[in-house]
Amino acid sequence: MSLSPAFLDELRSRTLLSALIGRTTKLQKAGREHRACCPFHNEKTPSFYVNDDKGFYHCFGCSAHGDAIRWLTDQRGLPFMDAVKELAQAAGMELPAMDARAAERAEAAKGLHEACGDAAAWFTEQLHGLAGAEARAVLEKRGIRPETARDFGLGFAPDSRGKLKTALKDYGDPMLVEAGLLISVEGKDPYDRFRGRLMIPIRDQRGRAIAFGGRIIGDGEPKYLNSPETPLFDKGRTLYNLDKAAPAARKANRVLVVEGYMDVIALAQAGFGEAVAPLGTALTEPQLERLWRISDVPILCFDGDSAGQKAAIRAAHRALPMLTPGRSLAFVTLPQGQDPDDLVRAKGPAAFEALLRQTQPLVDRLWAHELAAEPTATPEQKAGLKARFTELANSIADSDVKHEYLADFRRRFDEMFRPQRSAFVPFAPRAPGGGGAGGSGRRNGQPWKLPIGPIRAETKAAQSLGVDSTHIKLILAGLIRHPAEIARHIDVLGLLRPAEPSLNQLFDKIIDLAINDHTLDSARLLTILAASGFDQTVGELFRADQPQCSFTEKDADPERARADLDETIAILVARPEVVAALNEATAAMMTHFTAEAFDRQRSLVNECNALESRLANLVQANEDARAFKSEGS
Incomplete structure (x- = not known):
C-alpha cells in the first residue's frame, strides 16, 4: 500500500486534534489553543x-511535538500504519487499495483477530462461571483483585479437549489451528491447546488479543504455556502489556521490564502501570528497540535469583551493539529469591519504589559481572579481565559510546590494580661515571633518555617527586571547581602537596574548608577564598593562557569532568613512583649492565611516557573542545 502526501494531508485536516488528544488528556481552552499538563513528562504547570x-501539539517543557499520526504512534505506541488506519476510519476515509496479496493477508488477519478476541471473551466467561472457582481461588491467594483481573482480561480454560473448539466452531478448525487455539496432530481431530489453566491474553499495541499465556492450575508442567507463533504473534517482537504500559510509561518517564505476566499484573495493581515482560525468552533486539521508543533508559527488574541475574546480563550483552548517545539500560537488583510480585505483596509499593531510586547503570552491571566472573590474582588473569572489557566495548557500534566505554573501563582497571604506594621507598643513587641527574645512552643505534632526573628520598614537595607546578595548578583549579571531590581523594591529596608557598597555603585552605563543610559548592568556596586573600592566587589558576582540563572549565559536563579529574589525580599519584623506580633501574643498569636490567629500564621509560601522554591528552582534548566551540560560535 502506498500513502501519498496528499492523502496524509487530507487525513490530518479531517482530524480535530484537540478532540483526539482530549480523549486521554484533560485540555483547557486557552485563546485559540488548548493547553494541559504534558502527558509525556510529569509537571504541575501546563506547558503542553x-x-x-x-x-500540531507542542510541549515547551520537554519539546514533545507532532501531529495526529505522531500522537498515536508516540502516546499510544501504535505502528504508523495502524495509526493511519484508526484515523482514517474515524474520519470516514478509505485507504488506498491494496494489491491482491496484501488484501488477502489483511482479510486472513482480520479473521484471526476476531477468533482470538472471541476466545478471550469465552475464557473470561469461564473464569466467572462455576468451572472457574479454582482459578478464582488462585487469583485471590495471589492477592489479585477482581477489578485487576477484569482490567487484564484474565480467564480460565477448562480441563477439556474440546470445549473451546465447540464454542468457536463457526470459525472452523483450520483457522483455530492457525490462531494457535487448537493443536493439530496428523491422523487425529484437532483439540484445545489450553486446558486446566488460568488464561492471560497477550495483546498487540492496539489492545487486540493476538495470543495467550496459560498458567497451570495446581501441579503440572509446563507451569506456563504460551501460544505458538502465528501470523499475528511473533514472541520475539512482542512485549506483554505494551498497549497499557506505553502511555503509563510516558507519564512516569520510565518503563520497567520484568520477567513474567504475574509480575506485570501485580505491579500494575500496586500502581506501577509502566511494566512490560518478554514472553518466555531473553530480551531480543526488536524488543529492545520497542522499549527505546518509549524510554531512553529502560529499567530491568529481573528476579533476584541466579536465573534472573543471568537473564539480566544476557540483556546487557545484547543491548551493547545497539547503544547510542543517551540510550542505555539500567538495572534493579531485587532481594535474593524474590520477584517484583513477591516484593510488592510482602512490603508494599514503597519498597519497590525505593529500589527504583537505586538503579545500577549498564556500565556498572557489566563491570561488576566481569570482575566476579574469574579471579584476578595473576598478571595473566588481569590481562584476561582487560581483554574481556575491551571486547565488550568494541562490540558497541556507535564510535562515541564505544570510546567512552573504553575510557571508563580503563580508568576503573587502573584504579583497581594501581600499585600500592605505601610499599615503595624512593631510592635513587647517582649513576656512576658522573651521569648526573639526567641520563642518556644508546641501544641498537636508537637514543633513549630519562624523562626526569633522580628523585631525592628526603624531598616531600610534589614538584620534587616529578609533579610539575602546571599539573599541580590543574588539580587545585579542579578541586575549586568541584569541592565535593576533595573527600573522595583525601587519602592521596597529601602526596600532591605543592612546593610553591602560595599554592601550598591555598591547598591547605581548600582542604580545611572542604573537610569542615561537606555541602561546600564552588561558588561559595570562591567567595570564601577571595575574602581570605587568595583571590590573586586563584585568579592565576584560571588565567586564559594557562592549560585547562574539562574539570577546570565552568560549564563542562559534570560526569566527564569528574572522570577526568579522577584520572589526572591517579596519574599524578602514580607517576612519582614510576619515575623513582625508573631512576633506580637506570642506576642499577649503569652499575651492572644486563639484558634483563635494560628491559626493566626500557619498560619503565615506556610507562613514564604513557603517563605523560595521558596527561597531555587530557589537556589537548579540552583545548580541542574549546577551539571547536569557538569556531562554532
Missing part, C-alpha cells in the same frame, strides 16, 4: 499546547 488550526 494543542493548536487545531495548525494541526
Whole structure:
C-alpha cells in the first residue's frame, strides 16, 4: 500500500486534534489553543499546547511535538500504519487499495483477530462461571483483585479437549489451528491447546488479543504455556502489556521490564502501570528497540535469583551493539529469591519504589559481572579481565559510546590494580661515571633518555617527586571547581602537596574548608577564598593562557569532568613512583649492565611516557573542545 502526501494531508485536516488528544488528556481552552499538563513528562504547570488550526501539539517543557499520526504512534505506541488506519476510519476515509496479496493477508488477519478476541471473551466467561472457582481461588491467594483481573482480561480454560473448539466452531478448525487455539496432530481431530489453566491474553499495541499465556492450575508442567507463533504473534517482537504500559510509561518517564505476566499484573495493581515482560525468552533486539521508543533508559527488574541475574546480563550483552548517545539500560537488583510480585505483596509499593531510586547503570552491571566472573590474582588473569572489557566495548557500534566505554573501563582497571604506594621507598643513587641527574645512552643505534632526573628520598614537595607546578595548578583549579571531590581523594591529596608557598597555603585552605563543610559548592568556596586573600592566587589558576582540563572549565559536563579529574589525580599519584623506580633501574643498569636490567629500564621509560601522554591528552582534548566551540560560535 502506498500513502501519498496528499492523502496524509487530507487525513490530518479531517482530524480535530484537540478532540483526539482530549480523549486521554484533560485540555483547557486557552485563546485559540488548548493547553494541559504534558502527558509525556510529569509537571504541575501546563506547558503542553494543542493548536487545531495548525494541526500540531507542542510541549515547551520537554519539546514533545507532532501531529495526529505522531500522537498515536508516540502516546499510544501504535505502528504508523495502524495509526493511519484508526484515523482514517474515524474520519470516514478509505485507504488506498491494496494489491491482491496484501488484501488477502489483511482479510486472513482480520479473521484471526476476531477468533482470538472471541476466545478471550469465552475464557473470561469461564473464569466467572462455576468451572472457574479454582482459578478464582488462585487469583485471590495471589492477592489479585477482581477489578485487576477484569482490567487484564484474565480467564480460565477448562480441563477439556474440546470445549473451546465447540464454542468457536463457526470459525472452523483450520483457522483455530492457525490462531494457535487448537493443536493439530496428523491422523487425529484437532483439540484445545489450553486446558486446566488460568488464561492471560497477550495483546498487540492496539489492545487486540493476538495470543495467550496459560498458567497451570495446581501441579503440572509446563507451569506456563504460551501460544505458538502465528501470523499475528511473533514472541520475539512482542512485549506483554505494551498497549497499557506505553502511555503509563510516558507519564512516569520510565518503563520497567520484568520477567513474567504475574509480575506485570501485580505491579500494575500496586500502581506501577509502566511494566512490560518478554514472553518466555531473553530480551531480543526488536524488543529492545520497542522499549527505546518509549524510554531512553529502560529499567530491568529481573528476579533476584541466579536465573534472573543471568537473564539480566544476557540483556546487557545484547543491548551493547545497539547503544547510542543517551540510550542505555539500567538495572534493579531485587532481594535474593524474590520477584517484583513477591516484593510488592510482602512490603508494599514503597519498597519497590525505593529500589527504583537505586538503579545500577549498564556500565556498572557489566563491570561488576566481569570482575566476579574469574579471579584476578595473576598478571595473566588481569590481562584476561582487560581483554574481556575491551571486547565488550568494541562490540558497541556507535564510535562515541564505544570510546567512552573504553575510557571508563580503563580508568576503573587502573584504579583497581594501581600499585600500592605505601610499599615503595624512593631510592635513587647517582649513576656512576658522573651521569648526573639526567641520563642518556644508546641501544641498537636508537637514543633513549630519562624523562626526569633522580628523585631525592628526603624531598616531600610534589614538584620534587616529578609533579610539575602546571599539573599541580590543574588539580587545585579542579578541586575549586568541584569541592565535593576533595573527600573522595583525601587519602592521596597529601602526596600532591605543592612546593610553591602560595599554592601550598591555598591547598591547605581548600582542604580545611572542604573537610569542615561537606555541602561546600564552588561558588561559595570562591567567595570564601577571595575574602581570605587568595583571590590573586586563584585568579592565576584560571588565567586564559594557562592549560585547562574539562574539570577546570565552568560549564563542562559534570560526569566527564569528574572522570577526568579522577584520572589526572591517579596519574599524578602514580607517576612519582614510576619515575623513582625508573631512576633506580637506570642506576642499577649503569652499575651492572644486563639484558634483563635494560628491559626493566626500557619498560619503565615506556610507562613514564604513557603517563605523560595521558596527561597531555587530557589537556589537548579540552583545548580541542574549546577551539571547536569557538569556531562554532
